[in-house]
Amino acid sequence: MTGLAAEALMNRVARGPLPDWRVFAEAFSVSRVAAGASVFRPGDQDRRIFIVRSGLIKLVYTLPDGEEWIKSFIAEEKFFACSSTLQSGAAAGFGAEAMEPSELEHCDFSVLERLAGQHIEWARVLNALLLDFAAKKEERERVFLTLKPADRFVWLKSTMPSLVERVPQKDLAAYLGVTPVGLNRIIKRLEKD
Amino acid sequence: MTGLAAEALMNRVARGPLPDWRVFAEAFSVSRVAAGASVFRPGDQDRRIFIVRSGLIKLVYTLPDGEEWIKSFIAEEKFFACSSTLQSGAAAGFGAEAMEPSELEHCDFSVLERLAGQHIEWARVLNALLLDFAAKKEERERVFLTLKPADRFVWLKSTMPSLVERVPQKDLAAYLGVTPVGLNRIIKRLEKD
DNA sequence: GTCATCGATTAATCCTGGTTAATGCGGGAC
DNA sequence: GTCCCGCATTAACCAGGATTAATCGATGAC
Numbered sequence: 001m002t003g004l005a006a007e008a009l010m011n012r013v014a015r016g017p018l019p020d021w022r023v024f025a026e027a028f029s030v031s032r033v034a035a036g037a038s039v040f041r042p043g044d045q046d047r048r049i050f051i052v053r054s055g056l057i058k059l060v061y062t063l064p065d066g067e068e069w070i071k072s073f074i075a076e077e078k079f080f081a082c083s084s085t086l087q088s089g090a091a092a093g094f095g096a097e098a099m100e101p102s103e104l105e106h107c108d109f110s111v112l113e114r115l116a117g118q119h120i121e122w123a124r125v126l127n128a129l130l131l132d133f134a135a136k137k138e139e140r141e142r143v144f145l146t147l148k149p150a151d152r153f154v155w156l157k158s159t160m161p162s163l164v165e166r167v168p169q170k171d172l173a174a175y176l177g178v179t180p181v182g183l184n185r186i187i188k189r190l191e192k193d
Numbered sequence: 194m195t196g197l198a199a200e201a202l203m204n205r206v207a208r209g210p211l212p213d214w215r216v217f218a219e220a221f222s223v224s225r226v227a228a229g230a231s232v233f234r235p236g237d238q239d240r241r242i243f244i245v246r247s248g249l250i251k252l253v254y255t256l257p258d259g260e261e262w263i264k265s266f267i268a269e270e271k272f273f274a275c276s277s278t279l280q281s282g283a284a285a286g287f288g289a290e291a292m293e294p295s296e297l298e299h300c301d302f303s304v305l306e307r308l309a310g311q312h313i314e315w316a317r318v319l320n321a322l323l324l325d326f327a328a329k330k331e332e333r334e335r336v337f338l339t340l341k342p343a344d345r346f347v348w349l350k351s352t353m354p355s356l357v358e359r360v361p362q363k364d365l366a367a368y369l370g371v372t373p374v375g376l377n378r379i380i381k382r383l384e385k386d
Numbered sequence: 387g388t389c390a391t392c393g394a395t396t397a398a399t400c401c402t403g404g405t406t407a408a409t410g411c412g413g414g415a416c
Numbered sequence: 417g418t419c420c421c422g423c424a425t426t427a428a429c430c431a432g433g434a435t436t437a438a439t440c441g442a443t444g445a446c
Binding site: 148149150178179181182183185186 | 402403406
């Protein structure tokens, strides 16, 4: 209908047709970002919600000493936002950067807030999105808490095989909480079985 | 008004008075659990939401080999639930156990679901609770991803000093993802400064 | 009171991943 | 084509936490 990836995303979580759909759809813009370009930086106060139409985004914590750890990868039809989007006032603790040339749909979060305040259907959608997000973070907590680095890679390969193909090893390492050298050693060790 | 800890919790996240408050309040029961007793076990399908009136609960992942890792501690006026509460169908991957003699208020989650489906105010409350939960899991992700074991303990002491007093060292260890012996060594090392 | 139990502490040893550094490889700029 | 640069790979060495085991202390059962 609109051709938006946002539509696919919303249809996935909504139980039926959504009122004021046009208000939502028309609030979106589409931007192109080059590989390596940043979408927002740590410290920014950005109130937009982003949906990936094509490409791949990484959310990155940067420590004072320059170390970088990857919070998550966002692929097609998935969404992301700066921390201040959901908790207004807060500044982003992490940045967002394109890993491939990407197309992003984005709109101000206040649009969704307003719709959720007016229609229970939109409130339910917001709920489902949050729940989805919470479940992902919870799973990541489980992985870090109960799995050793080597097992974390095995888990990654079995649950997100396409990512392992698509992403450079050093970024997989930064996502799993090990150094690039460390991950390479783990992989070679596994290959000997 | 009701004397429920649930009331304090809801008032903290709601922006104003909530419709059908009685429906909510009267859906609750209160249970006492002895220290060491379990509230639900991994694999259970429990659709209740629990609020701690007094005492302390731990949520625990138990691995096939018997290892135990603590997902979180739940103290007074905080809530918790089995995974199947929010994602019906799913079974709990973790169990809940009282660390102190505790009083728990609980009601079937369907009550909240129904209220949220009828009143936008309740939908907003549910949203706020989910957001709160997501933020906590996100913070925990950050801690595991960017902090070494020793720094995780420093972080714990500065953000939840009361927990460090209240909880045995071995449980702090299981929460931080290190062994009891490991944590003890870390603490002693830190004391030499 | 004694005993048993559980948690804290300490020490010895092991092991996995971190650190540093060197080499190789491949793709892009020119 | 050549030159770079970033990533992967490998090796040597280091370090922090894991493992195992022994001791100690406090608490609760009896």
